Amino acid sequence: MxxxxxxxxxxxxxxxxxxxxxxxxxxxxxxxxxxxxxxxxxxxxxxxxxxxxxxxxxxxxxxxxxxxxxxxxxxxxxxxxxxSGKDVKLSEDGFITASATGVALDASYSVSVQQLATKHRIMSDQIAEGALSIDEKVQLNGKDLTITADMDIKGIAKAINSGDYGVDAVVLNNKLVLTSKKFGTDNAIKFSDSTAWETLGLTQGGAIKNELQAAKGAIFTINDIQITSNENSYSEIDGLTFNFTKETTSNIEVNVSRSxxxxxxxxxxxxxxxxxxxxxxxxxxxxxxxxxxxxxxxxxxxxxxxxxxxxxxxxxxxxxxxxxxxxxxxxxxxxxxxxxxxxxxxxxxxxxxxxxxxxxxxxxxxxxxxxxxxxxxxxxxxxxxxxxxxxxxxxxxxxxxxxxxxxxxxxxxKYATFETMMGSMSKQSDYINAALGLKNNNDN
Structure with missing residues (x-):
């Protein structure tokens, strides 16, 4: 203050x-x-x-x-x-994973992965925007698909995704990209003979025109026995499941035991x-x-x-x-x-x-x-x-x-009033003192 x-x-x-x-x-x-x-x-x-x-x-x-x-x-x-399961130990990480339930035998396995399963992926030619004027009933993976004249490339993708065709469709840079939902050769995308597919640039002469990734099955060996599968996993051994994430260059030792x-x-x-x-x-x-x-x-x-x-x-x-x-x-x-x-x-x-x-x-x-x-x-x-x-x-x-x-x-x-009052009294006192002083001077 x-x-x-x-x-x-x-x-x-x-x-x-x-x-x-x-x-x-x-x-x-x-x-x-x-x-x-x-x-x-x-x-x-x-x-x-x-x-x-x-x-x-x-x-x-x-x-x-x-x-x-x-x-x-x-x-x-x-x-x-x-x-209730059993412990699984791997000699090396990054290639496979494994899990075991209580029914799995205590055992060791030697596993290698020669090839991972892949999804089939193909691409159309680049297609101009706007209605494609294609009016045709075709087949995708053996199921009917109706393409109407007013559909553009996005409309066709939407029709595919709305149906049960086992295929995911997206449009990238005005190209229709189709990917199988499941892995393996059994799930490769199949088209009927149709001018519509050729017009889109998906097929040519009845064969796939632009294949981005081939459909492949997994190839792996367990204890020197080669096995193929449409999935990157294998669960045919009681209580034991293998999942494959990367191809190996050598065997991975898998030990299953209770711990x-x-x-x-x-x-x-x-x-x-x-x-x-x-x-x-x-x-x-x-x-x-x-x-x-x-x-x-x-x-x-x-x-x-x-x-x-x-x-x-x-x-x-x-x-x-x-x-x-x-x-x-x-x-x-x-x-x-x-x-x-x-x-x-x-x-x-x-x-x-x-x-x-x-x-x-x-x-x-x-x-x-x-x-x-x-x-x-x-x-x-x-x-x-x-x-x-x-x-x-x-x-x-x-x-x-x-x-x-x-x-x-x-x-x-209160104190402001007190100050005013005391100031007034001080003035009166000064006046009286002055008056008394003047009188005394006169008397002298």
């Missing part, structure tokens, strides 16, 4: 206008006014402090909600894991995330924690730990899979002995899956965490409650701001 002085006079900008205090009264009116205004504003201090506390607590709840949401993503990876590696990896990730969450809850709800005394984190920890003591229909517990509470039981974190999981998986993979999957530990854990982390969950309820408290404080502070402005204006007016 800009001020300047003239003896005891103070020029201020209170009330968005110039005020001169102390000119008539010789009092430090400005300082007195500031003190009173500061006292008025002190009423807001407790509310501002409380609002800051609420906002800090809200940030903590929001961070916990985000942490729980991320935790459940890791739990989902275990919940949705299908371990607990993937399950162990997912369980380890869940246990690590579980322990991180428990440690976070311990920190937040412990001594000097931001959420000390709050029931939500305490109940969450209890519900998470209770999952460890469930028994499945076969009478087994998570302990049998190597998942146990840490020796410091009060801490609530877990330990994981993967050797126990591997032992059970080797003897009964379905049992291990049932205990850990969506109907077991991970499914139950997901439900518990989701009840707290979802948008309508228990943590969000705490956040909503804090938002309501913050809003009430904001409303109170807004009301105090309005009251302060009104009271400030009244105080400014």
């Amino acid at each position: 800009a001020t300047s002085s003239f003896d005891n006079a103070q020029i201020t900008s209170y009330g968005d206008r110039m005020q001169i205090f102390g000119l008539g009264s010789q009092w430090d009116t400005k300082t007195i006014l500031e003190a009173e205004l500061n006292i008025l504003q002190l009423r807001q201090k407790p509310f501002q402090t409380k609002k800051s506390d609420y906002e800090s607590e809200k940030q903590t709840w929001t961070a916990l909600q985000t942490s729980l949401t991320n935790f459940n993503k890791i739990v989902t990876n275990l919940k949705d894991l299908n371990t 607990a590696d993937q399950l162990v990896e997912k369980v380890t990730a869940v246990i690590n995330a579980y322990n991180s969450t428990i440690n976070n809850i311990n920190s937040l709800g412990g001594e000097k924690g931001v959420l000390q005394g709050e029931g939500v984190p305490r109940n969450l920890k209890r519900e998470m730990n209770n999952l460890l003591f469930g028994v499945n229909n076969a009478g087994s517990m998570l302990y049998d899979l190597g998942i146990t509470l840490n020796k410091d039981a009060k801490n609530g974190t877990l330990t994981f002995d993967e050797s126990k999981l591997r032992t059970m998986y080797d003897s009964d993979p379905q049992k291990a899956q049932d205990m850990l999957g969506k109907n077991g530990f991970s499914g139950q854990l997901y439900t518990v965490i989701d009840n707290y982390s979802k948008s309508s969950g228990l943590v969000q309820t705490e956040i909503d409650g804090l938002n309501n408290r913050i809003k009430r404080i904001d409303d109170t502070l807004d009301r105090y701001d309005k009251q302060f402005e009104q009271q400030k204006e009244a105080m400014i007016q």
Whole structure:
């Protein structure tokens, strides 16, 4: 606030206008006014402090909600894991992929790909825009197609795409490009003898005129046996499917076996995330924690730990899979002995899956965490409650701001009146003193 002085006079900008205090009264009116205004504003201090506390607590709840949401993503990876299949390992990536179900035999395969299956693609001559004046019923892949005189090249493409011809049609640079929907020689595009196809430049003398890509079948060998297929895949071996993506220059070794590696990896990730969450809850709800005394984190920890003591229909517990509470039981974190999981998986993979999957530990854990982390969950309820408290404080502070402005204006007016009164009294005093001084001089 800009001020300047003239003896005891103070020029201020209170009330968005110039005020001169102390000119008539010789009092430090400005300082007195500031003190009173500061006292008025002190009423807001407790509310501002409380609002800051609420906002800090809200940030903590929001961070916990985000942490729980991320935790459940890791739990989902275990919940949705299908371990009923078998592991497939390749000697080299980038050429083939393979997947195996539980019925596949534990075996090794030597695979090479000599030729990938391709789709048939042909192109017409460049065709002028506008109606083509072709009025003819033709056949495409053995099915009737009617071309009328008012059709242009785009109209013919639309007619092909609207029918069940096994062909996709597009127009590029005024050329009609046809591509078979399926791979292989059995799905090559076939035209009837017709002047219409020749007019379009798709055939010439009954043969295809502009072939962009020939229709080819896949050629591959499995354990030195050559096989052909219209598709870039092969699933004639029970429980095993090969997909071919690139021609090979040497054999790819494929090993199919039952392995607990993937399950162990997912369980380890869940246990690590579980322990991180428990440690976070311990920190937040412990001594000097931001959420000390709050029931939500305490109940969450209890519900998470209770999952460890469930028994499945076969009478087994998570302990049998190597998942146990840490020796410091009060801490609530877990330990994981993967050797126990591997032992059970080797003897009964379905049992291990049932205990850990969506109907077991991970499914139950997901439900518990989701009840707290979802948008309508228990943590969000705490956040909503804090938002309501913050809003009430904001409303109170807004009301105090309005009251302060009104009271400030009244105080400014009060001290302005005081200045006027004191100035008038000062003038009267000066007049009396002057008169008395004149009388004394006359008496002398």
